[in-house]
Amino acid sequence: MKSKFFVVMLTFIVSLFTIPAVSAESLKGAGSTFSANFVDQCRVLYGKQTGKTITYTPNGSGAGRNFFNNKLVDFAISDTPYSSADRKPTEDFIYVPLVSGPIAVVYNLPQYKIRLKLTKEVLAKIFAGQITMWNDPEIQKLNTGKLPKLRITVVFRSDGSGTTEVFTSYLNAVSPSIWTKPGHKTFVTAFPGDINNYIGYFQSVNGSTQVAFTQSTLPGSISYNEVSYTRGMQSALIENEAGRFMTPTIGAASAFLSNLKFNQDGTALLNYKNPSKFSYNISTFAYGIAYTNSGQNAAEIKNFFTFAITKCNKIEGYASISGNALKAAKLQIAKIK
Numbered sequence: 089m090k091s092k093f094f095v096v097m098l099t100f101i102v103s104l105f106t107i108p109a110v111s112a113e114s115l116k117g118a119g120s121t122f123s124a125n126f127v128d129q130c131r132v133l134y135g136k137q138t139g140k141t142i143t144y145t146p147n148g149s150g151a152g153r154n155f156f157n158n159k160l161v162d163f164a165i166s167d168t169p170y171s172s173a174d175r176k177p178t179e180d181f182i183y184v185p186l187v188s189g190p191i192a193v194v195y196n197l198p199q200y201k202i203r204l205k206l207t208k209e210v211l212a213k214i215f216a217g218q219i220t221m222w223n224d225p226e227i228q229k230l231n232t233g234k235l236p237k238l239r240i241t242v243v244f245r246s247d248g249s250g251t252t253e254v255f256t257s258y259l260n261a262v263s264p265s266i267w268t269k270p271g272h273k274t275f276v277t278a279f280p281g282d283i284n285n286y287i288g289y290f291q292s293v294n295g296s297t298q299v300a301f302t303q304s305t306l307p308g309s310i311s312y313n314e315v316s317y318t319r320g321m322q323s324a325l326i327e328n329e330a331g332r333f334m335t336p337t338i339g340a341a342s343a344f345l346s347n348l349k350f351n352q353d354g355t356a357l358l359n360y361k362n363p364s365k366f367s368y369n370i371s372t373f374a375y376g377i378a379y380t381n382s383g384q385n386a387a388e389i390k391n392f393f394t395f396a397i398t399k400c401n402k403i404e405g406y407a408s409i410s411g412n413a414l415k416a417a418k419l420q421i422a423k424i425k
């Protein structure tokens with residue numbers, strides 16, 4: 089009898105080590121680095137409330153969309169929708185505006201203490217390689233105080249980036265005679281000329297984090313980045329369509345993004361020439377991308393996306409979804425099944 093008891097107990101103990109572990113992970117996502125700080129904080133909050141673990145790889149909007157195409161992730165996040173040139177998923181999918189915010193023009197000029205002002209045209213000339221020195225007369229006449237005699241180094245994203253596509257689309261919209269090519273996820277493709285002619289004036293890096301790090305160590309540099317990556321650095325005041333020089337704040341981004349019209353697939357009709365005097369016009373949405381038929385993950389994707397637009401609306405550096413965007417987001421989430 090005693091031996092039988094020990095056999096039963098041994099069997100029970102062995103079973104504890106042989107039962108397959110249940111993964112705490114519920115969803116995998118990838119994509120936008122613009123929204124990465126938002127997603128990281130939001131998924132932690134979501135995990136505390138639900139006990140579910142969501143992983144997110146901030147590999148850029150283009151890579152995230154490719155991961156989604158190949159079903160390597162359950163959802164993607166992208167600052168821009170698929171373009172006509174992109175390979176799209178063969179199954180039905182939708183876009184959900186999850187978060188929004190401004191893209192700052194960041195510069196490293198430690199010897200110049202006054203906040204830099206740039207018009208739309210001067211900004212386009214700098215990124216097109218037409219203005220190469222910080223003390224150029226076109227920059228100097230906009231700003232008080234003597235600007236340094238220092239070469240400008242433009243730092244740009246080397247990876248397929250939604251932030252790049254928004255920024256270059258903005259330049260093409262507001263200064264088409266200078267930035268003559270349409271926006272593109274790859275900076276080199278959107279560049280209005282041969283970037284090889286500007287070796288030494290332009291430097292490519294991968295991802296928002298590397299842009300911020302490179303700029304922090306490179307005096308004379310200028311780039312574009314989501315504001316949550318710009319702590320400790322200066323961002324320029326950019327002229328809007330009303331002629332006012334605006335800071336990339338959440339309020340100014342909201343003024344740009346409010347009351348936009350949305351397509352039936354959930355994407356916004358952005359107007360980079362918004363005439364509002366309160367608007368910072370280099371702003372965008374980050375879209376969650378999900379299959380309409382998401383199978384066994386449908387409920388979890390709906391829950392996380394709903395949580396993101398309703399409970400993660402106070403994360404520093406990002407504007408919450410409201411107004412027409414919130415209506416569009418809820419309509420799109422309801423399509424997931």
